[in-house]
Amino acid sequence: MIDHLNDPQRAAVTIDSGHALVLAGAGSGKTRVLTTRIAWLIQNGLTSPFGILAVTFTNKASKEMQVRVASLLPIDTRNMWVGTFHGLCHRLLRAHFRDASLPQGFQILDTADQLSLVKRLLKANQIDDEKFTPRDVQRFINSAKEEGLRSHAVDASDPHQRRMVEIYALYEAQCQRDGVVDFAELLLRVLELLERHEPIRAHYQRRFRHILVDEFQDTNALQYRWLKLLSGGGANIFAVGDDDQSIYAFRGADVGNMADFERDYARGAVIRLEQNYRSQGHILDAANHLIAHNSHRLGKNLWTDQGEGELIRAVELPSDGAESQWLVDEIKALVGDGISRLDIAILYRSNAQSRVIEHALFSAGIPYRVYGGLRFFERQEIKHALAYLRLVMNRDDDTSFNRVVNFPARGIGARTIESLVDQARTYNTTFSQSVARVAGKGGSSLAQFSLLIETMAQETRMLTLSEAVEHIIEASGLLNHYRGEKEGAERIENLGELVNAATVFETEHDLSGLPSGEPAKTLIELMPDDSVEELGLNLPIAQTPLSAFLAYAALESGDNQAQAGQDAVQMMTVHAAKGLEFDAVFITGLEDGLFPHENSIIDPSGLEEERRLMYVAITRARKRLYMTMAQSRMLHGQTRYAVRSRFLDEVPENHLKWLTVRGVSNDVSTQSYARAFGAVGVNNSRSSQYGGTALSKGPSSGLQIGSQLFRVGQGVRHARFGEGTIIGLSGSGLDAQAQIHFADVGSKTLALGIAKLDIMT
């Protein structure tokens, strides 16, 4: 099992006791080490399968871990505690719902549900949603929870913050009334459950002897506390991660956890996996040199024995359209050379960039597949159907109530809803509980809706899960509604897919023939050991099939890849590419302001995260890597001009080959732009015409207004705003605008024809 590992890998797998931190570079066999370690621990009798807790961030990663462990050992991994933070917490909360102060039928809010709850909350409490935008409130609540803070524990310094905290408190109360938990709440609840209930805490602390954590660099403060608490009974934590691939700080991940963990736990037990089995020499060296520009690294240097390989190809194109066209031509050539389209990836910083590229690929007839975007369980018609099912489970789920109370339309308008909101607020009840009071005042369609839900609940209780789903799609009127809609056919198809998904779920969990509304023995969420007795729980806590299915829908929003499997070029954001690898990779849009993104350029830590993102992008490539940039690009409906990304300059020139593109200087958009508005591209001679190898300085462009030439990155002075830096240029002529970050007043967009700016030298 461990014979074919390299030395550091074997050292990590067989480390005997105590905590350990494994710094696993890109392509260094991270998952292999994790899974082999689990198998090794069990095989050598160091723990039983029940003594292991393995945590990941994504369902995909946890599934892969289960499959790979199962391939190493003849055990049923389904019973092991291998899962995502959220999935495992959900399991704990189902088992201990009473001690966690939750109703048995509690439901999980996804991000969209959460936002709609916040909106309703703001409206019901007449809070100015200009000063407190729903997005901001949502972010505030989530980041507080990710730090492990309840509303009463948040430090509010100014009045605005104090109001935020009040809203947070209202939100907490509303969730509790509704019997719903958001994603962060799953973790926070479990943390509190373990903190407050000694016997439960002791039980799990005793049980888990080895806790293994994947992608440790992505943990937030809450997850770190969670791990600390669970390991409090002497368990060993085996944390695997790569600080250079930490790209989720924006959602609360704290790389600092790695350094903290090393200091507090893994003293001395740090293992570096530095041999890369993925990329060839030039690619790997480029990545190493780039990331060396970051400070605050734990430090490591990847190497390969695969030889230098090819130089990285860099290309500068006049426009985003030209960039896409160039991609098309190059991909045609690659495919002509026999490279499979599945092994080609086009990466970009932000989703907005994909459209132009898609358009070009589509016109050229090149099959492609875009990752990201709407997932199955997030589709409107699916969410509607799920909302009915959730109401069957839990009448108090106001979010679901609100979603479908008048969908399909049944004559319940804004006035009725308003009085419902009124009543609910006055009496501190949920919508469902307030129906009688409002209905008494003439809202009979509302009473009918309530009756509909009750009837559905009764009718579906004894049906199997898939039958129940099918029945509800019909009885809710959803099916009829979409039949009458022009674009309804696809939605009806998707609703059919939902029934399908329920059938698959039944099979996978041995639920065929079982009633959807009765607890099913196959869904007992506790391990088959002494826990029931030890925890003083008299009954095995089983879920109903419906409840389990709804949790599955919320926690695994499902594949968004309808066309999976066919031979298509892979398109995705750099974030989405983490963990994947391809023979040929195109990193596109390498322009300052786009990659690195303008929102991150000003702040040094933001820039470092962008650099790590670039590092992730580079290390996706096995054999061939392209870096492309466009001098002009349509962004937010305006043409913007940018200079090439500083990251291109951070790649040593001996790893780069600048490609000459024929016809660049004749590009229509550049020419007409230059003619019409007198802006000049500076240094517009292409260095690569001299032979095509290793040239460091490409051209850059700017905006000429009068006698002044403005460029991104330039320092400027404004009479009122003071000194600042240009972080973006857009438009042209009279519409020319500059986004400027001022040291004192923050970012402003100024019209270059009007604002008086001095260029600082």
Add this chain to the structure above:
DNA sequence: GACGTTGTCCTTTTT
């Protein structure tokens, strides 16, 4: 209450 028109806002994403 359903539909058309204008106004605002734009990273990255998993659970």
Add this chain to the structure above:
DNA sequence: GGACAACGTC
């Protein structure tokens, strides 16, 4: 450019 929300009209 485009998604989505808010407003106005029938």
